[in-house]
């Protein structure tokens with residue numbers, strides 16, 4: 626006669642509490658800006674009550690006329706502008722109160738990409754990448770001074786941006802598009818939580834602009850590192866950003882998904898006269 630062996634009762638799994646973000650189906654924001662205002666020392670208010678959350682994996686384009694506050698927002702997001710805000714956090718660190726070491730920690734977690742690349746011209750592409758995360762590039766000489774693991778990581782990043790064969794070449798002998806790719810690899814060397822790209826393609830021809838923005842989008846979508854990018858050409862925002870915020874005299878005027886950048890939206894951001902230039906670039 627067979628007898629069924631009673632199975633040992635399993636303990637019920639402990640209930641796992643879902644986070645609010647999971648309930649909403651979204652990851653928590655890396656950058657949280659609530660009612661951020663910036664008034665410079667001369668009394669000029671360059672940003673007024675800007676509210677914007679930036680989540681992992683997304684590309685957010687900042688649009689707007691020259692002087693509308695795009696770079697000011699980037700500065701505010703790294704504690705480089707005088708801010709008043711209900712909340713301004715990067716990776717959970719409050720920038721409205723941070724100073725000294727805390728501020729340096731935030732900055733080391735934010736990768737910057739600038740219009741003019743800001744590489745050290747006489748150093749090789751590889752050494753420029755290695756300087757990512759270091760605060761004093763002036764003290765550096767050659768890649769040989771860095772630990773092997775770091776050199777290997779920097780080489781892998783150069784390979785990722787398509788420049789493995791240019792590792793030893795001086796930065797100032799690279800083309801503009803190549804220099805911007807080195808700058809992106811340098812930003813990635815920091816293992817950033819967030820990338821701020823202030824007009825990263827304004828000095829590049831349209832084909833190179835597309836390839837640099839496509840690389841930034843790939844980094845956001847594949848690595849989850851969110852990218853905030855200021856752009857002057859709407860078509861590029863439409864093609865490479867997930868969503869956009871348009872600023873006018875420091876205030877957010879229009880925002881939405883890239884598909885919302887209709888001709889009407891573009892006219893309301895730039896005005897009918899500016900439509901053609903902003904639409905197509907030059």
Ligand SMILES: Nc1ncnc2c1ncn2[C@@H]1O[C@H](COP(=O)(O)OP(=O)(O)OP(=O)(O)O)[C@@H](O)[C@H]1O
Pocket residue numbers: 665666667669670671689690691692693694695696697698
């Ligand atoms: N340090 C400062 N002191 C005073 N005013 C400033 C300072 N920096 C910027 N501004 C002013 O703040 C406003 C916003 O400047 P910001 O550089 O943020 O504009 P932007 O949108 O990045 O413009 P652009 O498209 O030309 O780069 C401008 O009127 C500018 O003159």
Ligand SMILES: [Mg+2]
Pocket residue numbers: 695696697823
């Ligand atoms: Mg600017």
